[in-house]
Amino acid sequence: QVQLVESGGGLVQAGGSLRLSCAASGRTSISYYTLGWFRQAPGKEREFVAAISRGSGSTGYADSVKVRFTISRDNAKNTVHLHMNSLKPEDTAVYYCAARSGYRASTADGEYDYWGQGTQVTVSS
DSSP states (O other): OEEEEEEOOEEEETTOOEEEEEEEEESSOGGGSEEEEEEEOTTSOOEEEEEEOSSSOOEEEOTTTTTTEEEEEEGGGTEEEEEEOSOOGGGOEEEEEEEESSSSOOOOGGGOOEEOOOEEEEEEO
16 A cells, blocks of 8 residues: 655745645555646546556556646656646646556556645646
8 A cells, every 4th residue: 555645735926836746655666656747727527637657657647637737756756746837727626646556657646546735736827
């Protein structure tokens, strides 16, 4: 099992940047997990943002964040980051870190086994 704790959220103006971090703890290193970021805006369904696979470290992004966001992992520090640039008001949401034991950087939230509590990101116009 793994426990996930997100940090780094906050209030930022449109065009600004934030770096979210997700610290993992537990019996197993995050090197054995594919990690993802999802977000949920008020009144909307939770949606996929980005993922990075275990093993090869291949990445996947939602079309809405491609080029602007970058996911990275530091297995030695048991941490995954989401670097967010050129933020837009529509990026406002609670951002969740998630982990799955499979190798594929899945976009489906139902395929992730472990979730953090989330961190709020608010982008003002």
